[in-house]
Amino acid sequence: MTLDGKCKALLIVNPKARNGASAQLQEGMATLQEAGIATELFESQSAEQTREFIAERHRELDLVIIGGGDGTISSAAQTLHQYRLPLAVLPLGTANDLARSLGLPEDIEDVFAVIARRQLMPIDLGSVNGHCFFNVANMGLGVQVTEELTPEVKKSWGVLSYLRAFFAALVRVKQFKVRLQVDGRQYKLRSIQLAVGNGRYYGGGNVVDERSRIDDGEFSLYSIKPQSVWEFLTLAPLLREGRQKRAQRVVQLRGKQMELTTRPKRMEIHADGEPIAHTPAKFELLAGALQVVVDPNTFTAHGDGSGKTGSD
Structure with a gap:
């Protein structure tokens, strides 16, 4: 699918994530103007402001361009x-x-x-307790990593900030029990980390499942069983590449609908790096729910991520 004719776009930018990109933004808007895409720039100070502005202007728009990190972009998914x-x-x-x-x-x-x-090509959205997300929703270790990933750490460590936050979180993670239903099948698990992936990547380039794509019509779930720090470190390379199904210490499942409860307490769920819900949780996959601008060649051939994307 292609956006035809003259097109009106809104470019929403998180000023905290611009990274000195002002000149590139102006040059990019000129490129879009030459292509017949009239673009208005809006600097958003919050996720709520982004959602409100899209809602107010939606009848006038043909395209929304969002510049920022995964949390900034994901906050607009529902709208x-x-x-x-x-x-x-x-x-x-x-x-x-x-x-x-x-x-x-x-x-x-x-x-x-x-x-x-x-x-344009359609991609799937994940939904947990009615809140949409793009990449991965997780609980346990992943949430603790996010809590360790402060703005100060990001600024000081850059792409290595995820690794630093991971080790800080690993030493204080606690196990929990999960009752899980996947497309009607029942499971009981003990876990220190449970992730439900809609996209392929999360946490700075980790692969949720080597088979996963953001348009494959299924969630990819993995749960890591309680284990020692040393055992977890030996598992880390498999987790990085999405090959954790090769390890007996990991449960891996796929499906379109998932429901879960946790014990001994309700647990916070983060999606795309932001707090979004608590258990008990109901996950629903919204197949082909959103049209996204892509390069059809790299999206089709390189859904495995061989099209490189940079960092700060």
Whole structure:
């Protein structure tokens, strides 16, 4: 699908994630103007402001371009889906995992060139307790990693901030019990980390499942059994590449609908790096729910992420 004719776009940018990209943004908007895409720039100070502005302007728009990190982009997923507005991703964050899943190029100038070609393809959205997300929702260790990943750590450590936060979280993670239903099948698990992936990448380039794509119509779930720090470290390379099904210490499942409860307490769920819900949780896959601007060649051929996407 292609956006035809003259097109009106809104470019929403998180100023905290711009990383000195002002000149690139102006050049990119000029590129879009030449391609017949009239673009208005809006700097958003919060996720709520982003959602409100899209809602107020949705009747005037043909495309919404969001520049920022995964949390910034994911915060608009629900609103974009509600108003059936196509999305273009401008990766300006630390991890840029959604851009990786879409096979977008690393250079911002090249991303604007992709947007100018106006090629759209449908992707899936995940929903947990009614809240949409793109990449991965998790609980346990993943949430603790996010809590360790402060703005100060991101600024000081850059792409290595995820690794630093991981080791800090690993020493204080606690196990929990899970009652899980996947497409009607029942499971009981003990876990220290449980993740439900809609996209392919999360946490700075980790692969949720080597088979997963953001348009494959299924969730990919994995749960890590309680184990020692040393055992976990030997598992880490498999987790990084999405090959954890090769390890007996990991439970891996796929499905379209998932429901779970946790004991001994309710647990916080983070999606795309942001707190979004608590257990008990109901996950629903919204297949083909959102049109996104992509390069059809890299998205189709490189849904495995071989289209590189950069970081801060």
